[in-house]
Amino acid sequence: MDPEQFRTHGHEIIDWLADYYRDIESRRVVPEVVPGQIRGALPTSAPEDGQSFDAILADFRELIVPGMTHWGHPGWFAYFPSNSSPPSVLGELLSSGLGAQCMSWETSPAATELEQTVMSWYAQLLGLPQQFTGVIQDTASTATLVAFLTARERAGADPARLVGYWSSEAHSSIPKAARIAGMPISRRRVVPVDRNFAMQPAALDKMIAADIADGFVPGIVVGTMGTTSSTACDPLRAIGEICQERRAWFHVDAAFGGSAGIVPEVRPLLDGIELADSFVTNPHKWLLTNFDCTAYFVRDVNALLQTFSILPEFLRTKHDENTAAVNFRDWGIPLGRRFRALKLWFVFRSYGAEALREMIRGHIALGHELASWVDAEPDWERLAPSPLALVCIRHVPPALAGDEPALAKHNAALLARVNATGRVHLTHTTLAGQYAIRVAIGAFRTERRHVEDVWGLLKNEIGDRR
Amino acid sequence: MDPEQFRTHGHEIIDWLADYYRDIESRRVVPEVVPGQIRGALPTSAPEDGQSFDAILADFRELIVPGMTHWGHPGWFAYFPSNSSPPSVLGELLSSGLGAQCMSWETSPAATELEQTVMSWYAQLLGLPQQFTGVIQDTASTATLVAFLTARERAGADPARLVGYWSSEAHSSIPKAARIAGMPISRRRVVPVDRNFAMQPAALDKMIAADIADGFVPGIVVGTMGTTSSTACDPLRAIGEICQERRAWFHVDAAFGGSAGIVPEVRPLLDGIELADSFVTNPHKWLLTNFDCTAYFVRDVNALLQTFSILPEFLRTKHDENTAAVNFRDWGIPLGRRFRALKLWFVFRSYGAEALREMIRGHIALGHELASWVDAEPDWERLAPSPLALVCIRHVPPALAGDEPALAKHNAALLARVNATGRVHLTHTTLAGQYAIRVAIGAFRTERRHVEDVWGLLKNEIGDRR
Numbered sequence: 056m057d058p059e060q061f062r063t064h065g066h067e068i069i070d071w072l073a074d075y076y077r078d079i080e081s082r083r084v085v086p087e088v089v090p091g092q093i094r095g096a097l098p099t100s101a102p103e104d105g106q107s108f109d110a111i112l113a114d115f116r117e118l119i120v121p122g123m124t125h126w127g128h129p130g131w132f133a134y135f136p137s138n139s140s141p142p143s144v145l146g147e148l149l150s151s152g153l154g155a156q157c158m159s160w161e162t163s164p165a166a167t168e169l170e171q172t173v174m175s176w177y178a179q180l181l182g183l184p185q186q187f188t189g190v191i192q193d194t195a196s197t198a199t200l201v202a203f204l205t206a207r208e209r210a211g212a213d214p215a216r217l218v219g220y221w222s223s224e225a226h227s228s229i230p231k232a233a234r235i236a237g238m239p240i241s242r243r244r245v246v247p248v249d250r251n252f253a254m255q256p257a258a259l260d261k262m263i264a265a266d267i268a269d270g271f272v273p274g275i276v277v278g279t280m281g282t283t284s285s286t287a288c289d290p291l292r293a294i295g296e297i298c299q300e301r302r303a304w305f306h307v308d309a310a311f312g313g314s315a316g317i318v319p320e321v322r323p324l325l326d327g328i329e330l331a332d333s334f335v336t337n338p339h340k341w342l343l344t345n346f347d348c349t350a351y352f353v354r355d356v357n358a359l360l361q362t363f364s365i366l367p368e369f370l371r372t373k374h375d376e377n378t379a380a381v382n383f384r385d386w387g388i389p390l391g392r393r394f395r396a397l398k399l400w401f402v403f404r405s406y407g408a409e410a411l412r413e414m415i416r417g418h419i420a421l422g423h424e425l426a427s428w429v430d431a432e433p434d435w436e437r438l439a440p441s442p443l444a445l446v447c448i449r450h451v452p453p454a455l456a457g458d459e460p461a462l463a464k465h466n467a468a469l470l471a472r473v474n475a476t477g478r479v480h481l482t483h484t485t486l487a488g489q490y491a492i493r494v495a496i497g498a499f500r501t502e503r504r505h506v507e508d509v510w511g512l513l514k515n516e517i518g519d520r521r
Numbered sequence: 522m523d524p525e526q527f528r529t530h531g532h533e534i535i536d537w538l539a540d541y542y543r544d545i546e547s548r549r550v551v552p553e554v555v556p557g558q559i560r561g562a563l564p565t566s567a568p569e570d571g572q573s574f575d576a577i578l579a580d581f582r583e584l585i586v587p588g589m590t591h592w593g594h595p596g597w598f599a600y601f602p603s604n605s606s607p608p609s610v611l612g613e614l615l616s617s618g619l620g621a622q623c624m625s626w627e628t629s630p631a632a633t634e635l636e637q638t639v640m641s642w643y644a645q646l647l648g649l650p651q652q653f654t655g656v657i658q659d660t661a662s663t664a665t666l667v668a669f670l671t672a673r674e675r676a677g678a679d680p681a682r683l684v685g686y687w688s689s690e691a692h693s694s695i696p697k698a699a700r701i702a703g704m705p706i707s708r709r710r711v712v713p714v715d716r717n718f719a720m721q722p723a724a725l726d727k728m729i730a731a732d733i734a735d736g737f738v739p740g741i742v743v744g745t746m747g748t749t750s751s752t753a754c755d756p757l758r759a760i761g762e763i764c765q766e767r768r769a770w771f772h773v774d775a776a777f778g779g780s781a782g783i784v785p786e787v788r789p790l791l792d793g794i795e796l797a798d799s800f801v802t803n804p805h806k807w808l809l810t811n812f813d814c815t816a817y818f819v820r821d822v823n824a825l826l827q828t829f830s831i832l833p834e835f836l837r838t839k840h841d842e843n844t845a846a847v848n849f850r851d852w853g854i855p856l857g858r859r860f861r862a863l864k865l866w867f868v869f870r871s872y873g874a875e876a877l878r879e880m881i882r883g884h885i886a887l888g889h890e891l892a893s894w895v896d897a898e899p900d901w902e903r904l905a906p907s908p909l910a911l912v913c914i915r916h917v918p919p920a921l922a923g924d925e926p927a928l929a930k931h932n933a934a935l936l937a938r939v940n941a942t943g944r945v946h947l948t949h950t951t952l953a954g955q956y957a958i959r960v961a962i963g964a965f966r967t968e969r970r971h972v973e974d975v976w977g978l979l980k981n982e983i984g985d986r987r
Contacts, residue, residue: 056606056607056608056871057607058539058540058542058543058607059539059543060607061535061538061539061542061607061610061611062535062536062539064607064611065535065538065539065611065614066532066535068611068614068615068618069527069528069531069532069535069614070528071615072527072531072614072615072618073524073525073527073528073531074524075618075619076524076527077524077525085627086630086631088630088631090626090630090840090843090845090846091634091845092630092634093630093631093634093635094634094635094637094638097634097635097638099638099641099642100642100645101639101642101643101645101646101869101870101873101874102869102870102873102874103873103874103875104873104875104876105870105871105872105873105876106870106871106873108608108611108871110870111608111866111867111870111871115615115863118631119631119635119863120619120631121631122630122631122634123619123621123629123630123631123632124621124627124628124629124630125619126619126620126621126622126628127619127620134622134628134835137620137622137857139617139620140522141522141523141524141526141527141530142522142574142577144527144614144617144618144620145527145530145531145534145574147613147614147617148531148534148535148538148610148613148614148617149534149537149538149581151605151610151613151614151617151811152534152538152541152610153541153586153589153591153592153593154592154593154603154605154610154811154812155589155590155592156592156600156603156812160556161551161590162590162592162600163589163590164552164554164556164558164559164588164589164590165552165554165559165584165585165586165587165588165589166589168557168558168559168560168563168588169559169560169563169585171560172560172563172565173567175565176565176566176567177567179566179567180567193659193855193857194855194856194857195856195857196854196855196856196857197854197855200854204701207703214703215681226833227831227832227833227836227856228856230831231829231831231854235670235701235702235854236701236703237673237680237702237703283833283835284834284835339857345617345620346620346622346857346859347855347857347859363697365693365696365697366693367692367693367749368750368949368950368951369600369749369750369948369949369950369959370693371949373937374556377556379556379557380556388662388663388666388697388701388854389659389660389662389663389813390660390661390662390693390694391603391659391660391661391662391805391812391813393812393813397581397585400577401577403567403568404567404568404571404572404576404577405522405571405572405574405577406571407567407568407569407570407571407572408567408568408569409569409570410570410571471839482835483834483835483837484834484835485834493835
């Protein structure tokens with residue numbers, strides 16, 4: 056494919072994507088396919104000879120797209136949104152097109168310095184104290200693992216004595232990071248939560264004291280701002296003070312919720328963040344940036360570098376001794392790195408800070424509005440507070456009240472019927488043992504009418520089958 | 522930005538990229554910028570109000586592009602190539618544009634099944650035995666870490682007794698993976714190499730025997746097909762047989778060289794690969810696929826799943842019990858995953874297997890040609906065999922013969938002068954303590970005339986300064 060053919064097919068694809076965005080609402084959110092169906096429609100071996108790009112694009116449209124789940128659909132209320140925006144997609148097109156490899160300053164000077172710049176912009180928007188330095192990682196799972204490994208390195212102590220602490224509502228990536236970092240189950244403490252699903256700091260302190268008495272070392276504590284099940288927010292200041300006293304690494308997982316920290320009235324949920332050693336939040340969730348793009352902020356950059364830097368001769372450059380030339384390969388696990396700063400720069404500039412704040416405010420307001428509709432209906436329950444843009448609910452028909460297994464079955468069936476319409480997509484969780492339907496608001500194209508629609512569908516689908 | 526504005530700006534960007542590809546040779550490979558220069562030209566805070574996309578694109582062209590190192594330049598001979606192709610960039614544009622999140626089957630059925638399909642195609646092209654199953658990871662560093670963690674899990678033994686083995690020429694990502702997996706320096710064995718920089722299997726076997734005698738457990742052995750310094754190829758069959766006898770996990774790092782396994786006459790370098798437990802190669806290096814795209818093949822999928830799968834309630838889907846519905850989130854470290862299979866599918870289909878083989882053959886032939894030119898010059902030395910497309914050389918003026926420090930200084934200065942022309946970019950390494958200039962062939966746009974040019978520049982730049 057020469058540059059002119061690239062131009063022709065590139066224009067075709069841009070047109071296809073523009074049409075896709077314009078018409079996305081007419082698609083089902085989740086496709087009607089069964090496991091194996093798409094694979095069965097594809098050849099079992101690669102072709103020997105090249106095929107025309109027109110044929111490839113036709114197969115993309117006819118075989119692949121009908122099997123995709125559309126995360127950009129305005130009816131997306133599942134998991135957390137991955138709310139990418141058109142400027143971000145265009146930024147990523149340029150970074151793919153340049154094909155830059157951003158492992159060291161010399162291999163991509165502009166990419167390195169733009170990453171420093173946008174991470175500094177983001178830290179300011181979040182109101183983070185000056186001592187935090189940012190780096191882009193791929194996902195929050197990886198960033199959390201980086202925090203565990205740095206904590207392990209800094210502790211210096213016999214790793215077999217290190218203990219980790221997080222709440223029973225913490226994300227699965229946290230025990231996964233602990234497992235990878237070599238922390239066996241016997242050294243992972245699950246701290247109980249209060250009725251709002253936030254960590255109980257007194258219980259944490261007691262657990263740490265008991266472990267110290269037993270000869271263990273508190274290695275890391277993870278606090279969450281916006282849990283996955285219910286967006287519960289752990290009391291970061293109280294946890295941070297305990298960590299300071301106990302000399303444990305304090306990592307804050309704000310993968311979804313952190314983006315809301317750019318809104319001043321939400322920032323109290325991050326109160327105490329200056330006590331954190333590391334902080335992760337995903338612009339690829341709630342800040343209009345294409346997956347993958349995780350912002351990892353760390354207080355002690357040297358601890359990070361001591362954990363990850365390795366310099367073989369073949370990677371040495373003439374700038375290695377120049378502290379103005381940062382080599383981000385030493386700030387995480389992979390050596391090779393994409394030029395992710397470009398798309399984030401495009402988002403910050405094309406929207407501007409105030410429009411991003413307004414977006415977050417709008418989503419939170421929609422969440423509060425949905426919560427008020429739920430609260431006004433006698434047969435519906437909200438199972439957790441809705442501080443951010445997630446509303447956890449269930450339908451409680453009087454005949455089933457108190458019968459947890461029956462309520463779980465009833466609500467799972469209701470969820471399945473609503474999803475089967477193809478107009479919206481929702482997922483579930485359990486909260487204090489109770490089955491909950493999660494309505495996560497924040498997709499790029501979601502408007503008030505889509506929230507009305509999901510609520511209407513939920514109410515409608517209980518109708519005849521109660 | 523609405524769909525019509527996306528269309529307008531998307532077309533502008535496609536045109537810019539098409540022009541960029543057409544004219545890339547007229548640019549300097551590495552820019553003339555100093556650390557801090559680009560950052561200094563950028564505002565220190567994000568704008569409050571949105572800015573016009575035209576202004577953003579103008580800044581991209583005027584501030585960012587002049588500070589980029591151009592990995593797609595035909596004069597790229599540094600490190601290893603990251604040889605992306607136009608069809609791959611277009612594939613990635615579609616996957617960015619769809620914004621899919623490929624953590625589980627349900628969150629992207631077509632993406633999951635296309636990944637299974639293209640990994641199967643690739644395994645066939647490489648001639649891998651049927652028992653290997655493939656999954657796409659981001660980088661070889663991550664895939665190697667995945668291998669270490671799986672080996673640790675499978676060994677079951679006290680992790681403090683596990684020992685790892687690799688050659689003195691192995692990539693820095695391997696000790697880095699060992700460090701992350703909690704294997705201290707005292708349990709990392711560096712196996713000596715022969716005069717061709719390939720691991721000595723007899724030395725490996727002796728080391729393992731000594732460790733077993735001392736009560737240690739051989740956890741993992743890493744063999745390399747195509748080392749970074751010189752593309753040396755470890756004797757995989759001999760190493761694999763030792764691993765089988767000693768019950769150690771055998772991981773093969775073929776990050777660059779593995780792609781050449783699609784060429785039948787190169788495949789003997791992978792002889793014994795069926796004895797490997799895991800095998801990593803990067804289509805984003807030498808198979809025309811945009812970074813990032815790492816192919817990780819594993820023999821015992823269950824060992825992988827046991828190491829990485831975690832299933833909290835909020836990730837449960839109705840397909841979790843269906844073995845036809847694979848959830849790739851359980852095949853590695855991050856939960857979130859990009860739709861990387863699409864670009865690889867575009868590459869396999871638009872080129873076809875035979876053109877990909879011809880490309881690899883062409884690069885290897887160019888390497889052999891350059892090697893023959895070097896060998897014909899009395900004052901030049903080749904410091905290692907050139908089985909793939911990398912040629913490691915140095916200039917040895919008679920006056921400096923035998924004076925290693927002077928030769929290192931002389932060749933480093935020569936390298937700096939050649940790179941300063943901006944026409945090509947080369948990097949260096951050391952081989953058996955000798956400074957070597959690496960000429961790595963394989964960029965997408967590199968032709969015979971560019972190899973002639975780099976050789977001419979090397980000979981020319983020694984001229985007056987000898």
